Structure formats: C-alpha cells, structure tokens
Amino acid sequence: MTSERPRFRLGFLTHVQGRDQDIARTYRNAQELFVVADELGFDVGWVAQHHVALGGGGLSSPWTFLAHAAARTTRIRLGTAITVLPLEDPVRLAEDVATVDALSGGRVEIGVGSGTSGLEYAAFGQDPARKRELTSEHLDVLRRALAGDEVRAPGFRIQPRPGGFDDRVWQGVFSAQGAQYAARGGSQLLLNRAAYGYDAPTDEVQRPWADAYLAAWDRPYRPRVGLSRFVFPAKDRRTALRAIGDDVHRAALRMAENGAFPKGLGQDEALRRFHSFHGHPEEIVANLRQEKVLPVATDLITQFNPAVPDHDAAVHALELIATEVAPALGWQPARTAEPASAGV
DSSP: OOSSOOOOEEEEEEOOBOSSSOHHHHHHHHHHHHHHHHHHTOSEEEEOOOSSOBTTBOOSOHHHHHHHHHHHOSSOEEEEEEEEGGGSOHHHHHHHHHHHHHHHTSOEEEEEEOOOOHHHHHHTTOOGGGHHHHHHHHHHHHHHHHTTOOOSSTTOOOSSOOOOOTTSEEEEESSHHHHHHHHHTTOEEEEOSSOTTOSSOHHHHHHHHHHHHHHHOOOSSOOOEEEEEEEEEOSSHHHHHHHHHHHHHHHHHHHHHTTSSOTTOOHHHHHHHTTOEEESHHHHHHHHTTOSSGGGOSEEEEEOTTOOOOHHHHHHHHHHIIIIIHHHTTOOOOSSOOOTTOOO
C-alpha cells in the first residue's frame, strides 16, 4: 500500500427540512440539492431517516427519495446516514436497496444504525431496550440478502440480483466499542457531527474511536471512515451566524432536555457542542486543518443540520464547499462515476 494519502471523497448530508409546512416543496428542494451537488462534483449525497417529523420536515422513506434522486443525477453516489435498521424488515430493505442500486447504475451506499427515538420504536412495535440486538440481527440478514445468499426460506434470494455490497455497508457508532464491532463485521464507519454526552471537543472524543476501528479492521477491502461535520460557509462569520445561529441554539436547548447537552447553553457553546465550522471559507479551511479525525477520514460528509438555512443559502453553501473549502483541503471533483468497489 502506498504511503501517499488517497483522495478523500466529498459528501453532503440532508435531513430534508424546510422553513415552511409545505413538505412537498421541502422534498423538491432537497432533490434539487442532489442535482446541484452532482453538477458540482460531490462524490456522495446522503439522507437521514427520521420517522418522527423534525422541525420543517424529515424523511421517513429514504429509498423512495433516493430512487427519484437517481433518476435526476448522473454520477453522484446515493446513501443513507442512516437507515434506522431495527425498524425495518431487512429482507424488504435489501430489495429496496438493490432496486435503487440497479436503477442508479451501482451508485448506492447504505448506512445503518439503531436510532434514538423511543416514539419511533413504539410506533413500529419494537422494544428500544433491544435496539442493539435488533441492529445486529437485522444487519446479518441484510448483509446476506445483499450478498445474493438465500435468506429465511430455502431457495429465496432477493431481486434484482444485488451487485457487490461488501464494502458499501456503513454503520453509525457512538463509542470505541461500537467502532470495533463495526470493523469486525466488515462495515464502513460513520461518525456523527457531534459527540453527545461529552464535554471535550467532538474530534478529541471521536479520534480514538476511529483509531480503534482501523486497528480492528481485518477485511481484504479498504476500510472507510465517513466523517460527518457541520460545515456552513458564507461571505463572513456574521452572515453565517444569521443563517444558522438561532437554529443551532434551539436544537442544543432541545437536546439538553434529553441529557445530550448541559442545560442553559448559550449560542457560542451550542455551536461548539455541534462542532460547527462556519464563516468565510478560509476560516473554515483553517479550522478543518486542525480537525483531529479528518487525517484518517476517507469521506468528509458535510451537513447543515440542525440549522435549516433557506434553499438559496443552502445551494450557495454547497457551491462554496465544492469550489473553495474542499479543494483547499486537497479534494478534487471526480470526472466519472467510480465503480461500486473502488477505493477512495
């Protein structure tokens, strides 16, 4: 293996939110972000699954959404970060994933996790106390189905025939033990934009998780570390804060009610807790160069959540990420779609 660091992939993640109550418009705007990102050369577009509505929207059916995005784009890869696996029938999920993969020409990445909402578990008749067990059980079935193996009944294999998913299954984790578990199972690693329940900076908390993951890796294909980060560039810091500051503060106060953050946070501390990179692109680049997990990441996944900037501001931020922020960190847009099994 060469010592030269390979090109990292650039992604964006949308939680499919909008400012008004017109959910159809919110979904259309999110689709437009995929089209814009495709044209800008982003490598991967990700969506997050939420069965309980977020402020201004939320996406319950990510694979239906990604099927539509596949028809509107040409090269950008399409993924979930995450699909809430315990609430899915893994065989049905595998059928949906394989269908979108076939329609898109092999552009799918699937990230899975256990979710956090007790209300969602209640709505689907599942016990949240069993979420780790359910995640493991469902992931095993999902992997076998996507490998083209028989599942659940002799002679039953999903259709369409899936194409090589060994290195395209990701797991979201929140501990070093979770990272080691993901590595032993052959899953790629997804790290969240914030480390909840810790006072230390997110990157200081997560770097040992990434190291534990890489140390435990023993598969023949290349391990990937997907680093999700809140990145919002604008013409200056004041402009960025006008677009994101209040949203981030409100989100931190809501999360404090559940114990994820301390109560009574001010806006500056809320932004720190969400490990936010915002302001002029040069300022963001300088701060990202100090980011402790980025040196071992293969994928930088930018997102605006928990902020909900208006559509034009979101498009402009994507443009700045692709033309100023990411290139300054060594990224260049791919000119052709990568094969499904390609390294990064």
